[in-house]
Amino acid sequence: MCRWLAYSGDPVLIDDLLYKPDHSLIDQSLHSTMGAETTNGDGFGVGWYGVGDEPGIFHSVEPAWNDRNLREISRHIKSPLVFAHIRASTGSPVQQTNCHPFRYRNWLWMHNGLIREFGRVKRDLMLEVAPELYPRIEGTTDSELFFHLALSYGLEQDPPAAVERAVGLIEEVGREHDVEHPIQMTVATSDGTRIWAFRYSSEGDSRTLFYSTSIETLELMYPDSEDLRMVKAKGGLEARMIVSEPLGERLPGAWNEVPERSWGVVQPGRDDLHSFTPAAPPRRAHALA
């Protein structure tokens, strides 16, 4: 179980996003109120778009609340699109290659939740990863394998369809192994321009997910952010956040909850919410047999 945050909009200091709010992500690493665990101290990661074609990634196995390097890079990097994730391990080792966000070319991916009974279903799922992608898997988490399944099913071409296929497969394989509720998830993925967010669980009782589109809301959350003040002064309206747990207690009404079994896309122009329907694709392993 984990907590995550995604920001898209005019460039802001990462520090403003991670440390400034009342109930910031860093604060949540010690005192999450809505997560399955109160402590998320098993590593963290930040991904950001800016210099270069690929996004940058910073992963650490230390608890986020005391990591000096995270503090430093947060104070010295501005970005228009940021992913941040704090991890509470569900069993896999605490190591950098198990930290989110994961990256493939210009894509980032992060996940809160789990593939249940992962040890039992892992091999069957791994067989469905495209062979040319398989050697790129560096860690041992369910989340990274999930990402590579989505990539195998065309994430770069049609993210919602690819995630629906990956989740369909995970549920099909889970049922084959008598797993009652195979998947629990909120997911965010981005190509550097848009962010897709997903909320789903096999049991229909998914982890929380919230979004905020109003610049006024963000400004109230971040009263000390000079960047956000300037965004507003310029008439900027494109600053949004998607979070697994609201930041700050002061503005409960400012956050919109993403409904169960749905996905949305944050992009220049109008945002949309859609229904999410898993759909298992034909199996690669079956084709071999």
Add this chain to the structure above:
Amino acid sequence: MCRWLAYSGDPVLIDDLLYKPDHSLIDQSLHSTMGAETTNGDGFGVGWYGVGDEPGIFHSVEPAWNDRNLREISRHIKSPLVFAHIRASTGSPVQQTNCHPFRYRNWLWMHNGLIREFGRVKRDLMLEVAPELYPRIEGTTDSELFFHLALSYGLEQDPPAAVERAVGLIEEVGREHDVEHPIQMTVATSDGTRIWAFRYSSEGDSRTLFYSTSIETLELMYPDSEDLRMVKAKGGLEARMIVSEPLGERLPGAWNEVPERSWGVVQPGRDDLHSFTPAAPPRRAHALA
């Protein structure tokens, strides 16, 4: 703020001490109920006597709850005298040299609490450390400096008197810098044979400290420990624990609280409790002037 545990008695597996009890020290690293913080995730340390003249020390900056090396050495080392400490930093960096227990020759030292306004008083306190001991200070904590003050005042010859002098100095220097309550502490120190434990605070409202002398109590806490079963079978009566927070909820009556402003010694034979009275020694820096 931290949590600690000291064990003395027939040799037991460190694993039995750290992981087996209901509310074990490792569990306290995530969910302390009596500490000033609920999470103690800023490093930890274990010290043990056994092979060799000096005690062994294992320090790590990772949270104890997920550290695999701690788990490994705990399962493969038996010892008759063990110190264990989990840290919640009060500001100094999370690094191995700031982890307890600290060692000097055959002595171990660990501390829960703090020297208040440490930045303001540190230099004056450092001046009182014996010059030949000064370069041995490797970290930046108040606790390690406190240890070296006690060593400078004769810890190896008369531990209670040395700690009373060190605390007297800390209070005197604190008052000179207008610090209202200069020190808050529970301390354990050992020469490999005896353990001295101290409970004191300038404000008379000290951190908790408990001890357990009955082998029956320990056996109930550690129902799965084969070593403790054998200790009892052999008629062993010398197994004791001193803890900053009771392990397990099942036996509240089994723990004795160490009174305010007191110290005790755990040793073969009879244990004793004594009153603790800080007494500032003459100042080295004043002698220079």
Add this chain to the structure above:
Amino acid sequence: MCRWLAYSGDPVLIDDLLYKPDHSLIDQSLHSTMGAETTNGDGFGVGWYGVGDEPGIFHSVEPAWNDRNLREISRHIKSPLVFAHIRASTGSPVQQTNCHPFRYRNWLWMHNGLIREFGRVKRDLMLEVAPELYPRIEGTTDSELFFHLALSYGLEQDPPAAVERAVGLIEEVGREHDVEHPIQMTVATSDGTRIWAFRYSSEGDSRTLFYSTSIETLELMYPDSEDLRMVKAKGGLEARMIVSEPLGERLPGAWNEVPERSWGVVQPGRDDLHSFTPAAPPRRAHALA
């Protein structure tokens, strides 16, 4: 490319094995003379048998030459059977789960060398791992996969045959992917009583491997080891070492080189050297098709 050492005999302090010789393993971590790289600073590991049924393992991603915890446990643990390994990564991430020795139940395994073009052959090799063993793979090295192939082929029942099958498979799969020389290896594995050591490479030009059976040799290498003096005084003759690079320059004649394409077993009584002949087993994946 890596360096390793295995010791079997009367219990000695790990410190004597790792730090005392002239050209000790720790010294080799900075200045290897016979390895493919001069620096082996990408993590290390120690495994030892003693307390408990399973061997203990200590893994670290820090360079061995400065790791304080390694120094501590080395000085405070005695063992009759020790594996130690220093790593120079051939590409996979520097993380504890990629450090040798690897463990399964009472077995340890360590490897110097590589499976060539691992990214291309990894998936086909992974398919041959027994499905019940597959989820136990925690890291991303060729060496850990190699270990799980040997386990799948009966390492616990007949180590030489199992390793010959695993190497046969690796060569067969390599050839299918046009890899000229699929494997380069020296391997040590143990069940806690015996040590099997293997030297082989597809190109017939394998990494070096040496063994020493004479207690006089060991005594000369470790003039400061009180344990070894006592072993000799008691008439002990069972202390042996197997190393990827001789320790110390003083005794070139004291080391026997293990021949190309051979394996040996170190056990109570007489040691033997045998020819090593890879033999690919039937393929699990082919059976599916």
Add this chain to the structure above:
Amino acid sequence: MCRWLAYSGDPVLIDDLLYKPDHSLIDQSLHSTMGAETTNGDGFGVGWYGVGDEPGIFHSVEPAWNDRNLREISRHIKSPLVFAHIRASTGSPVQQTNCHPFRYRNWLWMHNGLIREFGRVKRDLMLEVAPELYPRIEGTTDSELFFHLALSYGLEQDPPAAVERAVGLIEEVGREHDVEHPIQMTVATSDGTRIWAFRYSSEGDSRTLFYSTSIETLELMYPDSEDLRMVKAKGGLEARMIVSEPLGERLPGAWNEVPERSWGVVQPGRDDLHSFTPAAPPRRAHALA
């Protein structure tokens, strides 16, 4: 003993500075040819000016050659003034607080060399640090103490005079403790606009130090750097590097060696080289006595 690099000029990707040259700083971390040690694997640090008033700092205790986070931030941060340092410990612990560059407000400082017999002279030197600066010292290196002595003597107002005083003190205290050659140093320090570089040793046989002022030279060293191509295209002439060891073997004539006992300043306009003359200031401790 360490290796370092300082860059000043039009903004470039840190990656271009650290990884691209033939004999880059990262390569020197494994294979230094002119340093006192061939391996510099005991931590590293990067400091850069850009976003925010203070420079950013990234410190790590892992060897630079395999650190993924260093690679990431190097590829995603551009800066007009960069310090980079790789460390070979002369005894003090490998921890982030012992990594260079050190920072105070807008100032950075890094040092190659050592204060000899530091354990013997440390206390006397520490007494001369301004009491208000003393609690800011976080690590245990000679280099950080040296920085705080220079700050105590007015580094922010007159860097050359402050460093001359600090070195004068170190030599005076060293002689009092019968240290034959108290200091060996190359030092770089910056306020974000200019870089001062110093080369000196008590024995008159100082660590190497080189500078390069010609944009043509830099371009030849970094044939793949798009930023440097653009700098030249724009007629930029202000790109300079100062290094403890030349980067690349191809251009031996392109580097100018900084003479013994001298200091220089890199700044917009003309650079200058001056003679360096240590001058011990009055002692704070003596004033107390």
